[in-house]
């Protein structure tokens with residue numbers, strides 16, 4: 058099911074952008090060179106055992122060891138090291154002009170995503186989903202809230218550690234629209250394997266529309282009470298209104314934020330746009346009413362040890378009401 062959603066596991070040698078293409082070139086070059094060296098060594102071994110006496114004497118001599126065993130590997134490995142370092146350095150080069158920045162924080166076991174505006178101010182927050190425009194390099198500021206995680210979208214760039222107390226930079230760029238799966242690539246605890254996300258690349262105009270629509274909704278939500286969105290959120294009809302009240306009453310708001318409501322918790326993913334996410338639980342479930350109910354009622358069976366308690370004391374009707382309201386938060 059996840060497979061149909063956005064390609065799982067993400068293929069590692071299928072670049073969808075210039076930075077990933079560099080990494081792919083490096084990987085194939087190392088592989089090809091490794092194959093050549095292996096073949097040469099096998100040939101030399103064969104010649105040393107079965108070859109004519111003249112060749113055997115040559116391969117057994119001291120010179121062969123100095124050339125084949127010291128000089129050759131020394132030169133080849135040094136050249137590869139320099140090439141690899143210069144190539145991967147370009148993956149973090151600062152870029153000129155109006156660069157776009159997104160801060161991604163690894164948390165046990167999900168990704169907090171913050172879009173940054175001027176002076177590094179957070180202009181919108183999301184989780185487990187990163188939206189970028191096609192054809193424009195994006196600087197990711199990688200951080201960690203707890204242990205070392207590693208950020209990896211193989212389609213878009215190499216992998217980079219997310220280190221507590223330190224900010225690392227990674228450049229990503231997509232050259233075609235699409236949904237690209239990503240994972241945490243550094244063991245970070247029990248649910249490391251269930252810590253994924255999806256990067257969504259839009260055509261530039263579509264990305265602008267997406268951003269403007271979100272910003273407009275956030276501005277309305279944070280604006281004075283009584284604006285359109287606030288009315289829509291507080292005056293949700295029927296079951297959804299019941300869901301909203303339950304959300305505030307049973308304690309969800311202590312850990313989750315929903316713009317335009319009293320829910321301001323910071324420990325868990327921002328749920329302002331949760332209804333528009335492709336997945337739930339950091340890339341592990343497709344997002345719809347049923348999985349939303351299942352996650353809220355029993356997240357500890359779906360992802361044991363995750364930092365959200367299971368709400369198994371809620372009735373099916375209550376779960377449905379909350380899920381209904383959350384699915385409306387687009």
Ligand SMILES: [Cu+2]
Nearest residue numbers: 206241245252
């Ligand atoms: Cu992790």
